[in-house]
Structure formats: C-alpha cells, structure tokens
Amino acid sequence: MSRLLDILGCEYPIIQGPVGAMNSPKMVAAISEAGAFGMLALGFTGSAEEAKRMVGAVRELTDKPFGANLMTMNPVNQEILEVLAESGVKTVTTSAGSPRHLYPRLHELGMKGLHVLLALSYAVKAEDAGADGLVISGAESGGLRSVNPESSNMILVPLVVDHVKVPVVAAGGIADSRGYRAALALGAEGVQVGTRFLASEESPASKAWKDAILECSDGNTTLLPLGNMMMRVITNPKLKEQMNNPETDYSKEYNIMNAPEAWSTGNFDLFPAGAGQVSALIREIKPIREIIEEMVS
Template structure:
C-alpha cells in the first residue's frame, strides 16, 4: 500500500507514518529498522546515545533495510557538534533536529543530500525555520508527550495555523495521533504525514522497561500531566513525581525548590530502571487510545489500513 503526500515524496517512503525520535525508546536500531522496513520513517533518537552506540545503531539499520531512516538530534545535547560532524560524514538520509536553530546545521547537511526537518512548536519558530531553508517541519501540539509547546496550543490548531502560514512546506503533524483516523485528520489539516510517539512506545521493539509500556497501556486520555512550567515543560503520565510537581506549582513554591524536585527525577529512571512511580514517564494524551503492545511493522500496517477504512466512512458532499 502507498499513500502519496508531500512528505512521502520528500522522504522517499511509502506511508505518511513517522515514528517519533524518543529518547531510550528509539535510541536503538530495532524500532527504527522495523518502521522503515514497513514503509514508514523510523527515527533513531540520538539524544541520550554515546557516539559509538549511535554509529552502531545506524550501521544496524542500514544493514537491515535499504529504505530511508532518520536521526533525531536535540541540538542542546552535550557533544552535539561532534555528533553532527559524524552524521554529516555518513550522509544520513534524513535529519530531524530539535531545540535549537536550523542555521547551525542546515547548509552542510543539505549539501551532502540529507533531507533536513526541523521540530517547531509555534508559528514564529516555523516561519524562522522555513526562512532558513529547512526541507520540512515537524509541528508539535499540546497533546504530545515529552516536550509540548509552552502555550499548550492543541495540535488541531497549531498544525492548521502553520500550514496556512507556510504554504508549500511539507509538514509532519505531531501530538495526539494513535490510529488511522488520526492520520486522516492530520492530512485533512494540511500536513503530509503524522508523527506517532506514544503508539510506538507500546511496540515490541521499543527499548523501554516493560513497566513503562504497561503504564502506557493502563492510562486513560485524562491521565497525563504537564509539569515543569518555567523550568522545561513536559507531558508525562500521572505518578508520584508528577503529582508532587503539580502540587508545588499549584502552591506557587519557589523556583529553586521546583527545580530541585524536577532534577530529582529522570526519564531514564522510568525508561531503563522501570521506576514508573518516581521517574518521568513521558507519554502523550493518545495513551488513552492504545490498548495493545504490537510489533512495529504491524502498527504501521494497521495505521494504513485504518486510514483507508476511515476515508470510506466520510460522508460525500451532497449537491441539490
């Protein structure tokens, strides 16, 4: 099956299904490889990876498929310049950069044939990225796990606003998507693909502790929280850490106390150690739409089939 859009044509993939680059969950080869081989775009999350581990993951993906894949690089990470040098030298097919300006990397990657996508969470940053010359945008809305926009504007509104502002720019919508109906909605808004994060957390290949995956399956749509206001906003599942942070924010506790509490927990605690009570269990509101852990290839195929089924249910226009 193929679904042709501006994004699938730009990236050379069959389906407008992008697996989000998620620290620890896709800081490996297994999940990106499975998604790319199934016709979507698998994304290696370079954020927490040592350079030798990242290079090994790239080698494994390239050995397992000839389909395009991406590397997600948070530009603030320690050693980002060294990682960029290595990725540029390897001529990776797609770079998805976040949390920094695109002018820092754009020209040298594009000169080597790498498609450059930039993650944005506001109209202002989208306009600046397009002006800088990015090949496409990943537009994040409030429903997303991890790092939603500070203003908590919904994906429904943010994607539509950016699509209207930047006509002709390929857009990947991110935040709140878990099934083929969501994919159809993303394309209706003017995006050329949808990015799925939490849906791929609940995959057989995601590199997360089983307790983390079980917590995602158990969550309802109202079971996430946003904490870290003025520190670094994140969306995560409600747990002891999230409720403690929320209480400090409700009572206007001092910034230093909130920073200390925030720093006392980490994504790694949940992702690798399985401490889903005190760790940062980052996940989006779409967790409430997910009820099974499936192989990643099956998820990709299911999204495409659900998309097709959704289109068949839409009512036609009736004219007198």
C-alpha cells in the same frame, strides 16, 4: 508521490518520533522495514563515533531509508552530520532551538532536514532558516514542551500550513487510522508518532512503562515543570498528591537525568512515565507492522 515522501524516500508518510530513552536500532529498522520512516534519537549523542555505531547497527538490519534526530545545541552536530551523510542517511530532523547553523552544511552534504517546533512563530523562522519541511508538535504530544501556552494540533497544524510553503508533519495525538486521516485532513502531509510506537511489541520500553500507557485514561497526563521546560508525563499517586500542594517545587522533586532509570525500572516515583495524551487511546501492545498497516488502512 507527495513532497514529504520524496524527502523521506519511504512508502508511508509516518515518521518514528525519537524517544531518547529507548533509542533502539532494532526498533528503527522494524519501523523502516514496515514501510514507515525509522528515526534514531541522536540529540544527546556525545560523539561522532557513537553516532556511527548506532547508524551502522541499523544498517545491519535494514537497507530501507531511516533518519536521525539532532538537538540543535549538541556541540558535535557537525561531526554527526558528516557521519550520517557518509552512511547514506538522507533526512534528519532538527529540534530544540534555532537550526539556522545546521542547514547550510546539511544541504551541502545533499541531505534534507525537517525542523520540529511547537508554535507558528518558530515555523516561519525555521522555513526562513532553510528547513525543507516542518514537524509541528501540538500540546497533546509526548516529550519535552516549552513553558509557554501552547495549541493543540487541531489548531496548530492548519495554522502553520496556512503560513508556510514547505511540507508539514503533525506530531502528537496520533495512534490509529482516525488520527492519521485527521492529520492529513488538517493539511499535514504526514505524521510523527511517539507514544503508539513506544507501546509496541518491538519497543525496548520496560513492561512497567508500557503498562502505564495501557492504564492511562484521558486526563491522566500532565505537564511536569522542569525549570525552563516541561515534560508530558502520566500521573501517579505521588504526583497527584504533589499537584494538590501549591508549594510543590517540581524541579527539586524530579531530575530529568533520572528518567531513563525510572522508565526502565518502573520506579515512577523517581520520575513519572513519559507519554502523550494519546495514551488514552492505546489499549493493546501490538507489533509495529500491524500498527502501521492499520494506520494507513
């Protein structure tokens, strides 16, 4: 068994990339039932009670291991950690900032944590802060990105592997067995998959959001500036027009708080569809079990 599988306790080294706007116990359970590692997105969860409800809903559907993602700045993280430990969740991911304050208690509770990061300098710091593993998110990934220049996984994964001792997971650009095997060849012990699971049968994403992924070709995602961060989104006619105008003030045009409404209704002029560059490889909505079995085949 690899070190990563030992931490996750599942059959395949595939972690569900948490996507806040489609947090679904049903989908988390489906991924765990198929042998991978389902992951609740608790980064913006406002109370321990809410976390308990979500974890309980997954537990009703599966007795397989699953985890939860915590955003480091959430003020109720310590309470959420207690709830997770009581519910038998053994592994979490931490993201968005230094996780140093979370690891002592997390380890006291007998849990393991993988820290999600976007650059080598943070990898070394996270290992020093006690992270048991690292999720390396390359520039091709879906989700929030920093405003700094970033490397893609072909560079970032081997670079980080060369500098840390803990197991590394590659996130970004993985949709099938070719991407999965490439990540392992780069030195990762596993992968984290966001967009491919978003475009699955069990995903609660709207039809419009799934269709936008199916229709997205290479070069049709961009990083949307949102103040001190960016989000990878699928371009659309309105956004393309704005991109041609150097005067466009994106933070006035787009508010990330509107993303859940936009993505569930398909009103992508309100906020463009979030997805990774890997959308270009996704041509069919498939059941989760099929996606996972093909990936590890």
